Amino acid sequence: MELRSSRPRTTIVTLSQQAGVSASTVSRALKGDPRISLSVRERIARLAVDAGYMPNALARTLSSGRSGLLGLVLGPSSNPFYAMLLEEVVAQSAERGLRFLILHAGSGPIEDRTTEALLQYQMDGCLITSADMSSRAAEICAANGVPVVMINRVPRLHASSVSCDNAEGGASIAQHLLESGHRRAAVIHTGGASSNGIDRERGFIERFVTAGGCITSTFDGRSVYEGGHAAGYEIAAMAPERRPDCVFAVSDVIAMGVVDALRKAGLTVPTDISVAGFDSIPEAARAAYDITSFEQPIVAMVRRGLDLLVDRIAEPALPDEAIILRGRLIPRGSTRRG
Amino acid sequence: MELRSSRPRTTIVTLSQQAGVSASTVSRALKGDPRISLSVRERIARLAVDAGYMPNALARTLSSGRSGLLGLVLGPSSNPFYAMLLEEVVAQSAERGLRFLILHAGSGPIEDRTTEALLQYQMDGCLITSADMSSRAAEICAANGVPVVMINRVPRLHASSVSCDNAEGGASIAQHLLESGHRRAAVIHTGGASSNGIDRERGFIERFVTAGGCITSTFDGRSVYEGGHAAGYEIAAMAPERRPDCVFAVSDVIAMGVVDALRKAGLTVPTDISVAGFDSIPEAARAAYDITSFEQPIVAMVRRGLDLLVDRIAEPALPDEAIILRGRLIPRGSTRRG
DNA sequence: TTGAAAGCGCTACCAA
DNA sequence: TTGGTAGCGCTTTCAA
Numbered sequence: 001m002e003l004r005s006s007r008p009r010t011t012i013v014t015l016s017q018q019a020g021v022s023a024s025t026v027s028r029a030l031k032g033d034p035r036i037s038l039s040v041r042e043r044i045a046r047l048a049v050d051a052g053y054m055p056n057a058l059a060r061t062l063s064s065g066r067s068g069l070l071g072l073v074l075g076p077s078s079n080p081f082y083a084m085l086l087e088e089v090v091a092q093s094a095e096r097g098l099r100f101l102i103l104h105a106g107s108g109p110i111e112d113r114t115t116e117a118l119l120q121y122q123m124d125g126c127l128i129t130s131a132d133m134s135s136r137a138a139e140i141c142a143a144n145g146v147p148v149v150m151i152n153r154v155p156r157l158h159a160s161s162v163s164c165d166n167a168e169g170g171a172s173i174a175q176h177l178l179e180s181g182h183r184r185a186a187v188i189h190t191g192g193a194s195s196n197g198i199d200r201e202r203g204f205i206e207r208f209v210t211a212g213g214c215i216t217s218t219f220d221g222r223s224v225y226e227g228g229h230a231a232g233y234e235i236a237a238m239a240p241e242r243r244p245d246c247v248f249a250v251s252d253v254i255a256m257g258v259v260d261a262l263r264k265a266g267l268t269v270p271t272d273i274s275v276a277g278f279d280s281i282p283e284a285a286r287a288a289y290d291i292t293s294f295e296q297p298i299v300a301m302v303r304r305g306l307d308l309l310v311d312r313i314a315e316p317a318l319p320d321e322a323i324i325l326r327g328r329l330i331p332r333g334s335t336r337r338g
Numbered sequence: 339m340e341l342r343s344s345r346p347r348t349t350i351v352t353l354s355q356q357a358g359v360s361a362s363t364v365s366r367a368l369k370g371d372p373r374i375s376l377s378v379r380e381r382i383a384r385l386a387v388d389a390g391y392m393p394n395a396l397a398r399t400l401s402s403g404r405s406g407l408l409g410l411v412l413g414p415s416s417n418p419f420y421a422m423l424l425e426e427v428v429a430q431s432a433e434r435g436l437r438f439l440i441l442h443a444g445s446g447p448i449e450d451r452t453t454e455a456l457l458q459y460q461m462d463g464c465l466i467t468s469a470d471m472s473s474r475a476a477e478i479c480a481a482n483g484v485p486v487v488m489i490n491r492v493p494r495l496h497a498s499s500v501s502c503d504n505a506e507g508g509a510s511i512a513q514h515l516l517e518s519g520h521r522r523a524a525v526i527h528t529g530g531a532s533s534n535g536i537d538r539e540r541g542f543i544e545r546f547v548t549a550g551g552c553i554t555s556t557f558d559g560r561s562v563y564e565g566g567h568a569a570g571y572e573i574a575a576m577a578p579e580r581r582p583d584c585v586f587a588v589s590d591v592i593a594m595g596v597v598d599a600l601r602k603a604g605l606t607v608p609t610d611i612s613v614a615g616f617d618s619i620p621e622a623a624r625a626a627y628d629i630t631s632f633e634q635p636i637v638a639m640v641r642r643g644l645d646l647l648v649d650r651i652a653e654p655a656l657p658d659e660a661i662i663l664r665g666r667l668i669p670r671g672s673t674r675r676g
Numbered sequence: 677t678t679g680a681a682a683g684c685g686c687t688a689c690c691a692a
Numbered sequence: 693t694t695g696g697t698a699g700c701g702c703t704t705t706c707a708a
Contacts, residue, residue, distance in 0.1 A: 021678075023701090099440075
């Protein structure tokens with residue numbers, strides 16, 4: 001029964017005995033209830049510090065119904081964008097006193113088993129930052145009345161979301177390329193059903209074509225460097241007169257693959273061909289790549305995402321909400337100017 | 339009191355009423371206790387499934403003393419090595435049914451507040467995968483009898499650890515460079531107190547110098563790309579006759595910065611100068627960099643780390659243990675041959 | 677201003 | 693093979 005070998009932890013009862021008051025008084029005193037006289041409050045606070053008292057969050061959950069625990073589903077952190085998202089989420093949740101349980105990290109699907117296991121921990125809510133593969137988890141959460149918020153993904157059902165204006169982002173890139181004289185574009189999409197990728201592609205194509213450009217070809221970049229690399233090779237292999245004069249990849253990791261492949265095939269970026277990406281991750285911004293991109297406002301996205309979640313935990317009846325934040329075009333050296 | 343708006347969750351009591359048995363019987367039946375007759379066990383199992391019953395892990399904790407929760411401290415995931423470690427930890431812990439609470443992610447120090455808050459969740463153990471900045475957290479865990487295991491870091495106190503043979507890794511790199519005719523090396527370390535970085539540097543220098551090479555200079559790479567980049571520039575700016583013929587960076591991210599800086603300064607890698615890193619992250623292995631490196635056996639490291647942790651949770655009296663795994667030199671194109 | 681008591685959902689001990 | 697009972701540590705009425 002007594003599993004922890006060290007001395008039994010100080011509990012609220014220990015304290016109440018030491019203080020010569022009841023447990024309820026200690027409970028109230030510790031959370032600063034003004035009904036408890038100041039002197040008693042102070043005395044108990046002192047005792048608690050001396051004893052190194054630490055309330056048992058799990059026991060509290062049982063009686064209060066709130067665990068203070070949130071679930072986190074993270075996309076493949078091999079994409080630095082998700083790694084950034086992770087750090088931002090952790091940093092901001094530390095400030096707010098929110099705790100995250102890791103539900104999943106990576107590109108694979110989330111097993112029902114995992115989701116259910118986590119539900120057993122009475123998560124108050126769930127944050128999903130993943131472009132794909134998380135519908136089922138969201139479903140399970142929704143079915144159990146656990147609020148779900150998605151960052152960087154527009155949900156198909158039962159969830160609120162925060163994303164940047166992907167279509168507008170794609171359009172900005174198109175605009176930028178058009179204005180600098182490009183007319184023939186290749187697009188590298190993700191292949192998957194990610195709403196992000198689709199919106200970016202759609203926004204790009206619409207604007208580019210409307211303004212008189214043409215799309216010469218599209219490729220499946222599978223959201224990874226290697227996918228972009230393969231597409232880049234194919235593009236480089238095209239006859240010069242049939243080759244596009246610019247490439248739009250729906251994410252920076254893909255764009256990095258494209259750039260490397262084009263260079264290896266002997267083409268110069270942007271002289272021979274321009275390349276643009278999306279996300280504006282630091283890796284793609286470095287001088288070696290210097291890729292024109294569309295920056296997602298990560299800090300604000302995370303802030304609003306946590307807002308949505310906290311609000312819905314406090315008031316479960318709130319309707320789903322979809323927040324779209326404006327991103328920012330960042331022209332860099334990978335796209336030829338005027 | 340009733341916070342969740344939806345129907346009250348099915349509990350063990352609900353089930354026991356439906357089944358017409360006691361709660362204890364349900365509890366035992368559900369965990370397959372052979373003392374309960376098979377027929378009853380099956381009937382209850384069916385009922386549980388029908389009702390969508392999900393045990394409350396928190397309540398279980400309260401009575402059993404085990405939360406099934408582990409704490410995770412993650413290094414800066416801007417370094418892909420940590421991102422890989424994260425995914426591997428999550429994947430393997432899913433298989434083992436372990437749950438992780440995020441204690442920290444990033445390069446900053448962990449605030450005591452955070453550690454303490456997490457302790458309130460009665461974590462059974464804590465996994466630290468970070469080269470630095472986590473001593474205090476480990477202390478607090480140790481003081482509360484929570485087993486700590488560190489991956490990729492050798493602890494100074496109260497913790498078990500798994501790491502690869504960093505000194506041997508540095509030595510292998512040195513050996514490789516020596517055998518291919520290099521004699522003048524620059525070393526880029528992390529500057530910090532990370533035992534990893536220090537061991538790698540020490541192992542490298544010892545072997546290199548012993549075999550007749552010389553260390554021309556050392557730089558502080560601060561564990562980041564930019565640090566390597568700055569060092570690379572300084573190296574490129576040296577007079578050719580004073581310049582080293584090879585560079586050893588204690589991590590691949592640093593090495594990538596070095597390569598980019600050298601190239602930008604007009605030098606060719608490896609013709610003019612060779613560069614080697616450590617970790618063998620995919621980003622540095624790509625054709626654009628193709629950096630010779632020393633691979634850490636991540637899968638095995640995580641496996642053994644979880645082993646250590648699980649063992650110590652079951653048996654807290656086990657002594658601390660330090661496991662060192664062998665890594666593997668991977669020669670690539672960034673170092674000149676013979 | 678404080679205390680007593682009930683109960684959150686589950687486990688584990690002791691009986692039967 | 694099963695049931696009853698007593699907690700685990702905390703919160704929260706209801707009384708005093």
